[in-house]
Each structure stands twice: as C-alpha cells, then as structure tokens.
Amino acid sequence: MEESPQLKIGFIGAGNMAYGIAKGILRSGDVIASNVTVSAPSENNFPRFRAMGVAVTHSNEAVLRGSRLVFLAVKPHLISPVLSLLSEHVTPQHVIVSVAAGVTIATLEKLLPGGSCVMRLMPNLPCMLQEGALLLASGAGVKQEVASQLKSLLSPCGLVEVGPESWIDAHTGLSxxxxxxxxxxxxxxxxxxxxxxxxxxxxxxxxxxxxxxxxxxxxxxxxxxxxxxxxxxxxxxxxxxxxxxxxxxxxxxxxxxxxxxxxxxxxxxxxxxxx
The missing domain is CATH 1.10.3730.10 (ProC C-terminal domain-like)
Incomplete structure (x- = not known):
C-alpha cells in the first residue's frame, strides 16, 4: 500500500465500527480526511462522517474505484450481495478488510477474484472511543508488510494485534x-x-x-x-x-x-x- 498521507481509504458501510475505525485513522494525522470515502444506502449516519471532513456517497462502486484500502463494514448477511456487485471491479492493488463477524476469509476469497488481498478485522464497541481491542487476520495473498502497515494505521483505535484467523472467534467471545x-x-x-x-x-x-x-x-x-x-x-x-x-x-x-x-x-x- 502507499504511505499513509497518500493512501486512499474507503468504507462500505457507515455504522459504529466504520465510524470508530475512521475516527482513529484520522486522529493520527497520518491520513488526509479528503482521502477517505464512506458509502451507505441511507443518509442517517453521514453527518458524523462529514464532520470529520470525510466524503460520503451512496455508491459502493465509487468507494471501491476510488480507494486502495477498503473496509467492508456491513452486516454479515449483506457481504455476499455487496461483493456480488463489486467483485468484477476488485483489482490486485486493492486491500479488502472485512469487519463482518462470522464471515471467514475463505468465504471472502470465494466471493472475490482469485489472488485478492483479503483480511479480517474484529474490533469491539470501545473502538468508537479509541479504546478498542482489535484483532487482524490475513489471507494467504497478504504480504507481511501490508499487515504491519495496517496494524500501524489502526493503532490509534486501541490495542491492535495480528494473529491467525483461528483466534477470531475467541476474540469475539472475549473482547x-x-x-x-x-x-x-x-x-x-x-x-x-x-x-x-x-x-x-x-x-x-x-x-x-x-x-x-x-x-x-x-x-x-x-x-x-x-x-x-x-x-x-x-x-x-x-x-x-x-x-x-x-x-x-x-x-x-x-x-x-x-x-x-x-x-x-x-x-x-x-x-x-x-x-
């Protein structure tokens, strides 16, 4: 991925987790607010993103096309229909990070083009106050330096650790x-x-x-x-x-x-x- 100031970041979904992660990333000062875009079908959660200087849109495709790092922050049951419409636009340059509970990396990889860079991130509610506990797991196509860069980028959100996907469910139960x-x-x-x-x-x-x-x-x-x-x-x-x-x-x-x-x-x- 590009260095943080130039990195373009997108959020598909504008709920509490997207807000907490975006807030933390921007708080570090390493990412420019104008390089962050959020999409959602409703206007309900847009005001708090606009207050941070983040662009908002109703187009998931626009977020994907305009971003290198994309967080899938929708409800688990929406992952499949969302990716069915976006999959053809995903390129090898994209880093796709799912925040959807219960959706495995294997499932995400089946929904995306072969060789896609896929990761799972499990935050918890205190992430909204930058006191979260976040566990990051990488798919087979993710280079170690990408995981390390993402961990550093997320660090203002709270405690961030990188581990195997097998820890995700225990992390969900604990944190x-x-x-x-x-x-x-x-x-x-x-x-x-x-x-x-x-x-x-x-x-x-x-x-x-x-x-x-x-x-x-x-x-x-x-x-x-x-x-x-x-x-x-x-x-x-x-x-x-x-x-x-x-x-x-x-x-x-x-x-x-x-x-x-x-x-x-x-x-x-x-x-x-x-x-």
Whole structure:
C-alpha cells in the first residue's frame, strides 16, 4: 500500500465500527480526511462522517474505484450481495478488510477474484472511543508488510494485534461480547452499593470509575491479575470477604463459561455463512 498521507481509504458501510475505525485513522494525522470515502444506502449516519471532513456517497462502486484500502463494514448477511456487485471491479492493488463477524476469509476469497488481498478485522464497541481491542487476520495473498502497515494505521483505535484467523472467534467471545459481560458486572456492583444505602446514580458512577481504573492498572502495568488482586487484599479485611462471596457465587466459572459460549456461537455463525 502507499504511505499513509497518500493512501486512499474507503468504507462500505457507515455504522459504529466504520465510524470508530475512521475516527482513529484520522486522529493520527497520518491520513488526509479528503482521502477517505464512506458509502451507505441511507443518509442517517453521514453527518458524523462529514464532520470529520470525510466524503460520503451512496455508491459502493465509487468507494471501491476510488480507494486502495477498503473496509467492508456491513452486516454479515449483506457481504455476499455487496461483493456480488463489486467483485468484477476488485483489482490486485486493492486491500479488502472485512469487519463482518462470522464471515471467514475463505468465504471472502470465494466471493472475490482469485489472488485478492483479503483480511479480517474484529474490533469491539470501545473502538468508537479509541479504546478498542482489535484483532487482524490475513489471507494467504497478504504480504507481511501490508499487515504491519495496517496494524500501524489502526493503532490509534486501541490495542491492535495480528494473529491467525483461528483466534477470531475467541476474540469475539472475549473482547466483543466481553464488553456486555463487563456491563453486567458494573450493574451488579452498583446495585450492591444501592442495597447498602448509596444513591443509584452515584453508585453507577463509582462502579464505572472503579472498572476504568482497574483496567488501566491491568493494561499499563506488568503484573498478572492475580498479583494485582493480592495487593488489594489484607488479612481479615473487606476485600477477601468480598472475594469469598464472589467465589461462592461461581464468578470465575461463570465468566469462563460466558466467553466459551460466545466463542462457540461465533463459530456456529461462521459455519452457517459459507458460500
């Protein structure tokens, strides 16, 4: 691909993931907003892209023809009909990156001309705030330097890692669905404080800040979660009593089971989307 300032980038689809990725790419300052184009059938999401200086259109073909790097950011069930109309216009110079959950690289390669440069990217919702967790997987026709350049380009969106496609479903269960699991835990923490007499709105703010602060300590430090947990516990103190209650409630098994169930469902959805 060309160097970032000259690189022309297109998004087919104008939803939250397209917005979060475009916002991150532009935030770095390495890509010119006028070199980014977004397409969608509706005007609904265009204003926020226009506010970033990004061009918008209703033509997917125009995005493809005018871009070197193209993100497929449509719903999974739309991938096949969208690519059936665009496939003949895809060239060896294009880099096609799918953000559609459950659509495998093999499926994408069947829908595109032979030898196409195809990748999968799985972001999660915090990508909209540039605090995402993104996993990038490459098809057989992708050179290592292309994957490295794309990882660098996406880095303002959050934590970006490159790995085999076999990790994608587990990443969906952990980082994609895991966002909702954290919200359930935050809600439960706040309700526990409400039960003990704290006003609901204040409890929600404290729960959010507690999770945020704990996350930063875990992410930015070099300590295992078990070590950080031990540092909060004092013999006979409040935390160890609370942890005992969590263990009696089966929190560890429930969390592991939730990630497993979400991962297995992602695999089922992928199996059902073969061409």
């Amino acid at each position: 994609g669905s895991g966002v909702a699991f954290v919200y359930v835990f935050a809600e439960a923490l706040a309700e526990g404080a409400v039960k003990m007499g704290m006003p609901s709105a204040l409890a929600q703010r404290f729960a959010a800040q507690t999770i945020l602060g704990a996350g930063y300590l875990l992410r930015d430090g070099e300590k295992h979660p078990a070590q950080l947990k031990a540092e909060v516990c004092t013999p006979g103190g409040t935390t160890i009593y609370g942890l005992h209650a969590l263990e009696k409630g089966g929190i560890r098994a429930a969390a592991m089971g939730a990630v497993q169930a979400a991962t297995e469902r992602a695999r089922e959805l992928g199996d059902s989307k073969t061409v």
